[in-house]
Amino acid sequence: MLKKEKKDEEGGKSSNPFQNLDKSTVLQESRVFNETPINTRKCIHILCKVIYLINQGVQFGTTEATETFFAMTKLFQSKDITLRRMCYLAIKELANIAEDVIIVTSSLTKDMTGKEDMFRASAIRALCKITDSQMLTGIERYMKQAIVDRNASVSSASLVSSLHLLKPNFDVVKRWVNEAQEAVSNDNVMVQYHGLGLLYHVKQNDKLAVSKLITKLSRQTLKSPYAYCLLVRIAAKYIDEDPESTENAALYDFLESCLRQKSELVIYEAARALVNLKNIKTKDLQPAVSVLQLFLSSPRPTLRFAAVRTLNKVAILQPQSVMTCNLDLENLITDVNRSIATLAITTLLKTGSENSVDR
């Protein structure tokens, strides 16, 4: 009996070493952080446990969290990459619970500006998480440099962090638009996307600036499909807000040109934007509807779902435009994905005539 129990325990342990973890035991274990020399593997494992517990929704008290946080700062002596990265992760997790987290500012600033590329990007993200508006001016110089850094992950990390900081620190972050502008012409797809994103979030409320941004970028070719999707959304919003504007014809052409892009992401985004425009004429709907019709017979469920969902919306306002897709929609009635089948049926109910119901 005893033997069996032991075996069960072992079996359970190997299937999930994190099962039945106890907070106080883990906190106790985290005292290992103070030992020298640092036991890298053990410390990584304990940090992992701490993050896991927080993720499971276990509540940490301020004192407990602060103690663990301070013990963790000792680990910065180690040069092990994984351990350091786990520290950054734990800093971000504990930032909202522990007190005096700014204690790690200098360590993080050092990592952010250091030579080790593996540290820089994630150090920036951790640093921006603990930075308040007072400290932000202190690191502003480094942030600007990091945005235009040659390393894509560093550049992306600082752009995204700037975005998170934007709301409470608008006046500081808006001074970084020149750097963000430079990022938009970066060759890296993600840097370009993040650059455009930050730029738009800063300029959002300045109608003229947004208009200039769209006009300029819609003439360029962007490398990033994500950036294109964002630009499509910005353009569509602009058209909708001012339907009488003289620039709309050019913007409309831009949206339509996106239907001929290589990336499905962009094609779908453009089709979706076009059919959702408030003042679209029936004849202008056709190119977008044809593209969506092609997606209806895709082997990939998500593509079919996306297309049928969008067409369903069109059918509410303009059933006659969707009628050309009826045959493809009928094929979807028996789709294995129930959502697709349901959407196909409700769409057909709006567009179908009596004889198609019979079939």
Added chain:
Amino acid sequence: MDDRILEASLYTIKAVAILDNDGERIISRYYDDTFATVKEQREFEKNLFQKTSRQNAEIIMLDGLTVVYRSNVDLYFYVMGSQYENELILVSVLNAFFDAVSTMLRKNVEKRFLMDHLDVVLLAIDELVDGGVILEADSNNIVQRVAVKTDADVPLTEQTVAQVLQSAKEQLKWSLLK
């Protein structure tokens, strides 16, 4: 605001999660306050698991969210966004997530192995999405940036015979179970 059009924003991802085959949370990250408390999150996850575990449909709408998902052996991977979000963007993130984890776990995408390398998976999620913004959607870049040496990274020639046999056995076992 017209709800047919999504606000242009970098904040795209509402949550990512990995659940096991009982629908229990292994890791989930929520990036906004759609579900304010852990209790609400867990309820949502239970509901989500119930709806997705039986049919492999890749996409579902639930509680005003668009959820794309993939499963492997005893794990379920989820990426969630607003119901107005471009579904294809969510799928591209899901694929990057799954492929990165799969590469790092040497294709052993199953619970026991994942739990043994939880640190790597946590770091991968951190490289994938930052506060709701897609940080990187290329699985190779994610793997490169995590750059963690796991035991599995030891080249085949340097592994002991026992290790090789063990991993062969594992792979056979799971291929039979599938």
